[in-house]
Amino acid sequence: MNKKNAIKITIGVIMFVIGLYVLLVEGISRDNLISLPFVLIGIGSGVFGAGMGEVLKTKAIKEDPVNSKRIEIEQKDERNTAIANKARAKSYSFTIILFAAVILLFTLLQADTKIVLVLVAAYIASVVSFPIYYSKLNKEM
Amino acid sequence: MKNNLEQIRKTRNISQIELADTLEVSRQTISSLENGRYNPSILLAFKIAKYFDLTIEDVFIYEEDQYE
Numbered sequence: 001m002n003k004k005n006a007i008k009i010t011i012g013v014i015m016f017v018i019g020l021y022v023l024l025v026e027g028i029s030r031d032n033l034i035s036l037p038f039v040l041i042g043i044g045s046g047v048f049g050a051g052m053g054e055v056l057k058t059k060a061i062k063e064d065p066v067n068s069k070r071i072e073i074e075q076k077d078e079r080n081t082a083i084a085n086k087a088r089a090k091s092y093s094f095t096i097i098l099f100a101a102v103i104l105l106f107t108l109l110q111a112d113t114k115i116v117l118v119l120v121a122a123y124i125a126s127v128v129s130f131p132i133y134y135s136k137l138n139k140e141m
Numbered sequence: 142m143k144n145n146l147e148q149i150r151k152t153r154n155i156s157q158i159e160l161a162d163t164l165e166v167s168r169q170t171i172s173s174l175e176n177g178r179y180n181p182s183i184l185l186a187f188k189i190a191k192y193f194d195l196t197i198e199d200v201f202i203y204e205e206d207q208y209e
Contacts, residue, residue, distance in 0.1 A: 079170040
């Protein structure tokens, strides 16, 4: 198990345990923290799962050198990489439109201004990230 | 971009899997190249040409009007 995965698993377990402790022992009486234990349990489980998945993948690869070579080739294959990059680019374009639609919907539903502003900030950050990466890659390539 | 990859490969009696393993790419990449659905990077084009001991022009056919 490498250090990165060990950290992921440990953080995941700690978050899960804290979430469970807050939920079962402390209770969820404080209004502002009503969703905190569930968020901790959810994120903890996710981080633990990601770390454990990597550990199991590494173990499976070590035990099967023939397939491990094939998996490595599949991962490094230039066509697979090109497909993944294109899919990511299309997904970004779709997300931007979807994001704008969600903001519009929240505004029309007269949702809390704070929520709408957070969404708008996230949307702007997403849109602004494109020219930033474009400029960075333009200098590198 | 058209290519003679399938023809050259079959002449040499090499399977798609063998070629893919030697070039360290997936079999689907070889299949897509042969069908003309995927254009290789310049690096892979050189690797393919070098593997068959040919020039890139022997394997890949540049068409003037392909960007029009």
